[in-house]
Amino acid sequence: MLSFKNKLKKSIEDKSSNLCVGIDIDKNHFSSDVKLQDLKEYSLKVVDSTREFAAAYKPNLAFFEEWGSEGLVWLEELIQEIGNEHIIIADAKRGDIGNSAKHYANAFFNHFNCDAITVNPYMGADSIEPFCSNPEKGVYVLCVTSNPSASKIQDDSFKNVIDLTNNTNQNKNVGLVVGATKMEKMEEVRALSKLPFLIPGIGAQGGDLENTIKINEQFIESTLINVSRSIIFADDISAAAREFLEKMRGCVEG
């Protein structure tokens, strides 16, 4: 099996793409009597329409869990359907004490067979380490997020988070979640860390693609840029993904 680091590099190279498609199938986007089966079919359509453009897929657990056990059946089927040609990141943002973290790692890496997970650093290194023991599986730690009120806690903490990830990266499988809505903050994080970035906030959230690529140009073979709503809810999903990818490639080459 490839290490996560190499699988990530290979996915990005093979597709000539840094695009991660966020599979956030929000039921509120549909009519109020929408059925789980409709959302399942829609999520498969998203995957089939974007396979050639995406390096990675990132299902957000919130949209599956709200359907309870049947929502996780959906997630199991969806992951099966995506297959092995893309990085699959469980956007779970889990974080718990060591023993519970071990069981979360078992859930997402072994049961659901994801390649990577997003985790929350608030509980410190021993809530992160249990996710990092297998070099084949990646761990993206929330560092600077793209939502408006994030700075309240993160301004005092993000440097400690970077420290913490530098120390938990013995297996070269740790990355950072760095939102694209604050370019100065991204530059600051990039100056302190060479880890792979997973970057949300482009697209519907309004982040700046050109500057994001510029800040990360030396690390482009390990950078994933996530787009959700502006692709998955486009009238023509495939065209929206292609268009975004062309824009992205233009920035990388420019």
Add this chain to the structure above:
Amino acid sequence: MLSFKNKLKKSIEDKSSNLCVGIDIDKNHFSSDVKLQDLKEYSLKVVDSTREFAAAYKPNLAFFEEWGSEGLVWLEELIQEIGNEHIIIADAKRGDIGNSAKHYANAFFNHFNCDAITVNPYMGADSIEPFCSNPEKGVYVLCVTSNPSASKIQDDSFKNVIDLTNNTNQNKNVGLVVGATKMEKMEEVRALSKLPFLIPGIGAQGGDLENTIKINEQFIESTLINVSRSIIFADDISAAAREFLEKMRGCVEG
């Protein structure tokens, strides 16, 4: 329907108990060929053996999710089985941007029908607020946790977390998770906050029950003390819960 605040008070008064039983049915505690069905039965035994002693139950999602969709079927059945006479806290430690947080709130409050959830404050107020809109549902925000490496991030952040919870408590349904392994830190948090505390770290983790009760004596009608392993894996679960409760009552009265 009762508000969360009143349901919490009533549960603690009715049972004369501040005990929250953590339902962390770790499969590694059993033989390696243990089946999900065995754990289901064990979890029901835990509930039936502790009903008269517990004010609340706190299932930790990690131990359910590692079984995938079938694990959530187990959680759905378990919550049904617990019924309405106890506070049920989903120990999920979720935290995500506003729209995803709304869907997590929908999952735990509406689908799973829990009374409360634990949430992670790293992403700031807009990741907490979506959980707080219904006064009938409680929100315990991680503040100071009981694991060894927690201080790395929390020492710089816990006062901001307290601020944040004071501001998101318009519906009087917000509490704090404050670990019992650091008594000085608990005193400091108590001096800054009158919110209900959910206190892990007593029992297997070695926290100090007597000082915990002392620090919280003015707030005892809203305080929950969580015990997991030392009750749920005791040879006689019922006797262990009774013994712990007697010790706890002794501290409250003394």
